[in-house]
Amino acid sequence: MTKSDANRILRRLPLAVGGLGAVLLLINRLLTPELTQSQARGDVLGVILSAVLILTGLIWQQVQPRSPESVELMGEEGFVLAADLPQAVKTELAWASHLLLTNTVTRSLVVVYQGKVLLRRGILATKSEVVPGPILKRVLETQKPIYLVALYVYPGRVEFDYLPENTQGVICQPIGNQGALILGANTPRSYTKQDENWIAGIGDKLAVTLKDI
Structure with missing residues (x-):
């Protein structure tokens, strides 16, 4: 069970228990031929508890943040390195x-790096060529990372056609002023x-490694 599934179950648990309790109280009342005072008091208490549970469940549905849903990226697992790179x-x-x-x-x-794709790894899209769009160009010009937290809401997502089609989030991390590390989640x-x-630390380390190639 994923963390998201566990959170969903916990949010719905008070609603389920409260609703079940209310149904059982109703059945018990209908099947009881003669109602005693003690049973009446117990029914009142049961109704109150069921109502509190249902109300708690409704509040949790509205207040508790829901974990983002993960997807299975579309593509094939792969690891491609540029052939002409030094072994180090x-x-x-x-x-x-x-x-x-x-x-x-x-x-x-x-x-x-320097307009050339040095590495592709993980789930790979069909397209391997990287044509810098406005977002990647801005990263290269400013040497500052850009994090697109939910890629599907950005019109500029079309420039990331070298990532799986249903990529959910992207970080463009500059590698000095010559390249970038593009990560898809x-x-x-x-x-x-x-x-x-x-x-960012890995990007800085790669900038040192790649500056002399």
């Missing part, structure tokens, strides 16, 4: 991409501030 650079890129894929919500990533609003800081 290949090792560094493999290490960095492995860390990101195993320790964050990243499911697809691309490294672009399968869940919207899923990268934490700690994730962003860590990705």
